[in-house]
Amino acid sequence: MNKMLLAAGLASTMLLVGCGEPTAQKSGGMVPKVVFEPVTIIDYQPSKAYVGRVSALEDADITAQVTGYLKQRHFNEGQLVEKGQLLYTIEPSSFEAQVASAKAALAQAKANLKRADSEFQRAKTLLPKGSISKSEYDTRHAEQLGATAQVAASQAQLQLAEVNLSHTQISAPFSGRISDSKVSIGDLLSPSSGTLTTLVSLDPVHATFQLSERERLEMGAENFQGDGKSSRNAVQVNLLLENDKRHSHTGQLDFVGNRIDLQTGTISVRASVPNPQYTLLPGQHIKVEISAVATQPAIVVPRRAVQTDIAGDFVMLVTEGNVAERRNIDLGVQTEDGVIISTGLGENDKVIVSGLQRVRNGITVQSHTPDAAE
Known part of the structure; x- marks a missing residue:
């Protein structure tokens, strides 16, 4: 009997506690x-970053075009040089002699032509009078044509000699930074000597990276027309250096490949970026950030x-x-x-x-x- 009373009491207590919860929730507590x-x-402004590499617009191996001893080097290794600046001088004396000889041969050929011309003009006058035979007339005409051809050949020889002489002075084909010299004064140079030094342009530079086909379409690169801009002027290029600093100049697309790489599923894309402070160097790894010009x-x-x-x-x-x-x-x-x-x-x-x-x-x-x- 006591157990039944105890159970009934516990049930009543639990019922009262359960009924109290909604009251607390309604009160907001x-x-x-x-x-x-x-x-x-x-x-x-939507953007996306890609791993890229810097390359030079111009990258040239400087080589010798004629055979001769290196007389002088006119640059300091690693310096910036201007287009047309003299880099090397090959001993020119033998080539100057060739030019002089070619000039003399040309003068002789012109003298022969003048004599042959005079003889031919005289033959043209005498032939109608019957003073010379047709055979003699033809001989003088052939001599005049031969002398004319000899003058042309001598002029070509002189031009070749002058070109060879000009090759004794090796100049920078464009402005940029030159590397170390592979040859020393007194070395015998020839076209087979290989690279004398290298020259790369530094402003502007190229930033090359890869886009997937989907990204190419999203960024508007499919509208690239090959004139340095997309037809909608849709994207701009920023570079992030290895120290996470942003390059101070904005670039623009100047090349989009004409096919998708079957191995990687990507297309090669290149941007031209101003580099007046020479912050960027060819071969340098960078992050290329492509962003839409229009905001959304x-x-x-x-x-x-x-x-x-x-x-x-x-x-x-x-x-x-x-x-x-x-x-x-x-x-x-x-x-x-x-x-x-x-x-x-x-x-x-x-x-x-x-x-x-x-x-x-x-x-x-x-x-x-x-x-x-x-």
């Missing part, structure tokens, strides 16, 4: 307090509002009636204003940024704006 913020709309609206939320579980990234919203709602999202890039939400949110949504540890999907919350919470 158990409703989680949260802070929310409306999403922010910013003007966003983007939804941004504070990073602390984003949560992640096994289902993916999500945020908690405050909806009508102060009801918390889970919303799955796709994240974009981090900006100074917050993280961009690619999909999942609308411009009128309000996201919970504080008190998230007590919030569950579908429960009622007591919401405040940041100012009200203070």
